[in-house]
Amino acid sequence: MKKLLVLLAALATMALILSACSESSAEGGEDAAKEVNLLFNFATNSLDPHVDTSYVPLRAGIAETLVxxxxxxxxxxxxxxxxxxxxxxxxxxxxxxxxxTFQNGKPMDGEAVKASLERAMTDNIAIKNALRIESIAVEGPELTITTTMPFPEFPSELVHPNTSIIDVSETDFINKPIGTGPFAVASFTPGTAVDLVRFEGYWDGAAKLEKARFSFNEDANARSLALESKGADIVFRPEVETVEQLEAIDGVTVESTSTFRVHQMTMNLQRESLKDVHVRQAIDALIDRDMIAETILSGHAEVATGPFPSSFSFAPDYPEKKRGIDEARKLLEQAGYTEQDGVMQKDGEPLTWTLLTYSARADLPLIAQVFQSDAGQLGIEVVIEQIEIPEEHMAANRDWDLTTYSNLTAPRGDAGYYLNATYHPDGALNFSGADDNKLTAMIDELNQVVGQEQRSDIAEEIASYVDEQMYNSFVLHPNTLVAYNSDKVKNWTTTRSEYYMLTNELDVE
Known part of the structure; x- marks a missing residue:
C-alpha cells in the first residue's frame, strides 16, 4: 500500500510537470523560447535573498554577491x-x-549596496553575526566598511548567498526581489517553482536562454522520473538508486562531483544525556559509516572522520577510533548506564532520543533509520521525527536530541566559515548550543589571522578539539549528483560549492 501511494504521488507530480511543459510548448509552437527547467531538491516559500535558506535567488541567477x-x-x-x-x-x-544595473533599470551604486547589506543584517541575525560590520560609508562607487574587530577573512563572508545585493526600494522581497543577475522573476508559486525571464541589461552579457524555470520537488524518485519523461531538463540530486538507470538513457549525463558538504549527526548539548562526552562518543561509535556510504549512497561519498574532506590542509589526522555496538556499550557504561531487561537505563530512567530528519536530502532519513536500528540493539529507543526546514526547526525548538543534518563546511575554501557558524556562541548554525570558552577563544584567534598556513594550523587544532569533545558526529561527505539532458542542455557546470546554477552561459540546442 505504501509503495502504491508513493507511486501515485510521483505520477501526480509528473502529470503537473508534463502539463506545464505541454502548455508552454503549445503557446510557443515552432518558435518556442530557448529555456530550461531545473528541478531542485529543496522547496522554498520565499525568494527573499537575505533570509531564504535554500539560496534560490543566487542559484537561479536572480541575485549576485559582491564576491x-x-x-x-x-x-x-x-x-x-x-x-x-x-x-x-x-x-x-x-x-x-x-x-x-538592477533588473528594474536602476543603477547599482554605493547607496543601493549599503542599503542592501544593512537590510540583510537587520533581517538576518546570523548574517549580522557573520559580517561583524560596525559601519558602512559611501563615496561614489566606493564603500568603506569597518568591522567591529580586525577580521582579515571578512571579504570571504560576502560570498554567502544571504549577502546578495538587491534593490531594497522594491519591497516585494518574497515574490519578486530585484537583483542584478542574468534572470529576473516573471512569477513565483511558493513551494512549486519560480519562472524567470532573461534580463537584457545584464552587466556581464545577456543570457543565452530566454527563459528558465527553477522548480522544486523534495521527492528524489519524482525528480528522477521527471528527467526520464523530459518533464525536467536538469535534475539536482536524483535518487541514488536510479543513477544507473538514468545513465543508460540515450542523451542523459549524470555527474557525481565531490563537494564541501558533510552529513553529520548534530547533537543538542542542552539535553541531559548528551552533556556527557561518553554518551556523545557512544553515538559516534554506533554510526556504521562504511555501510552507509556503500549502501545508501552507492559509493558516491567519502567516509567522514571530521567536518572537512581529507583533501583540505586543515583536516587533521584523527586518532583511530574503536567503533561498533560493543564499543558504544562500554562508553555508555562509563557514563553510568546499564542494560537491564533489554533496556539501556540510568537511575531507573530508560535512555530515549528524539532524532530529527528531513526528506529534502533523501539519504538523511535512511541514515536515521540505520542509526535507530543499531541503537535499538543496545536497548535505546530512538524516535524519528520528520521536519521540513531543519534550520528553522532546530533554532526554534530544543525538545530534540539528535538531527541528521547536511551542511557546507568549507564553501569558500577556508575552515573559518564552518567553525564560526557551528561552534561560536553567536554562530548562525550553532544548533547544538555549543558554548565552550576554550573553543570560542580558539575561533576568535583564527578570525584575526591572515596567512593561510597559520590559519590552517589553528583550524586543525580546533577541529581536533571538537573531535575530542565530540560536539557533533560526522558521517560522510556526499558527492553532488546532477543528471541532465545533455542532448539539449549546453554549458552546464556542476559546482562544488552548489551556489551557482542558472548562469548567463547556460544554453540549449
Missing part, C-alpha cells in the same frame, strides 16, 4: 565588487563595478 568563489582554485574573486583592500583587516575599501 564570487572560484570553484577550481577555491579563491574568492571580484563579482559585483571590482576590488577590495585593507591595511589593518578592520577598515575595508570596496570599489564597485560601475556598469551594473
Amino acid at each position: 564570487y568563489l572560484n570553484d577550481e582554485t577555491l579563491e574568492i574573486e571580484p563579482w559585483l565588487a571590482e576590488s577590495w583592500s585593507s591595511e589593518d583587516g578592520q577598515n575595508w575599501t570596496f570599489k564597485l563595478r560601475e556598469d551594473v
Whole structure:
C-alpha cells in the first residue's frame, strides 16, 4: 500500500510537470523560447535573498554577491565588487563595478549596496553575526566598511548567498526581489517553482536562454522520473538508486562531483544525556559509516572522520577510533548506564532520543533509520521525527536530541566559515548550543589571522578539539549528483560549492 501511494504521488507530480511543459510548448509552437527547467531538491516559500535558506535567488541567477568563489582554485574573486583592500583587516575599501544595473533599470551604486547589506543584517541575525560590520560609508562607487574587530577573512563572508545585493526600494522581497543577475522573476508559486525571464541589461552579457524555470520537488524518485519523461531538463540530486538507470538513457549525463558538504549527526548539548562526552562518543561509535556510504549512497561519498574532506590542509589526522555496538556499550557504561531487561537505563530512567530528519536530502532519513536500528540493539529507543526546514526547526525548538543534518563546511575554501557558524556562541548554525570558552577563544584567534598556513594550523587544532569533545558526529561527505539532458542542455557546470546554477552561459540546442 505504501509503495502504491508513493507511486501515485510521483505520477501526480509528473502529470503537473508534463502539463506545464505541454502548455508552454503549445503557446510557443515552432518558435518556442530557448529555456530550461531545473528541478531542485529543496522547496522554498520565499525568494527573499537575505533570509531564504535554500539560496534560490543566487542559484537561479536572480541575485549576485559582491564576491564570487572560484570553484577550481577555491579563491574568492571580484563579482559585483571590482576590488577590495585593507591595511589593518578592520577598515575595508570596496570599489564597485560601475556598469551594473538592477533588473528594474536602476543603477547599482554605493547607496543601493549599503542599503542592501544593512537590510540583510537587520533581517538576518546570523548574517549580522557573520559580517561583524560596525559601519558602512559611501563615496561614489566606493564603500568603506569597518568591522567591529580586525577580521582579515571578512571579504570571504560576502560570498554567502544571504549577502546578495538587491534593490531594497522594491519591497516585494518574497515574490519578486530585484537583483542584478542574468534572470529576473516573471512569477513565483511558493513551494512549486519560480519562472524567470532573461534580463537584457545584464552587466556581464545577456543570457543565452530566454527563459528558465527553477522548480522544486523534495521527492528524489519524482525528480528522477521527471528527467526520464523530459518533464525536467536538469535534475539536482536524483535518487541514488536510479543513477544507473538514468545513465543508460540515450542523451542523459549524470555527474557525481565531490563537494564541501558533510552529513553529520548534530547533537543538542542542552539535553541531559548528551552533556556527557561518553554518551556523545557512544553515538559516534554506533554510526556504521562504511555501510552507509556503500549502501545508501552507492559509493558516491567519502567516509567522514571530521567536518572537512581529507583533501583540505586543515583536516587533521584523527586518532583511530574503536567503533561498533560493543564499543558504544562500554562508553555508555562509563557514563553510568546499564542494560537491564533489554533496556539501556540510568537511575531507573530508560535512555530515549528524539532524532530529527528531513526528506529534502533523501539519504538523511535512511541514515536515521540505520542509526535507530543499531541503537535499538543496545536497548535505546530512538524516535524519528520528520521536519521540513531543519534550520528553522532546530533554532526554534530544543525538545530534540539528535538531527541528521547536511551542511557546507568549507564553501569558500577556508575552515573559518564552518567553525564560526557551528561552534561560536553567536554562530548562525550553532544548533547544538555549543558554548565552550576554550573553543570560542580558539575561533576568535583564527578570525584575526591572515596567512593561510597559520590559519590552517589553528583550524586543525580546533577541529581536533571538537573531535575530542565530540560536539557533533560526522558521517560522510556526499558527492553532488546532477543528471541532465545533455542532448539539449549546453554549458552546464556542476559546482562544488552548489551556489551557482542558472548562469548567463547556460544554453540549449
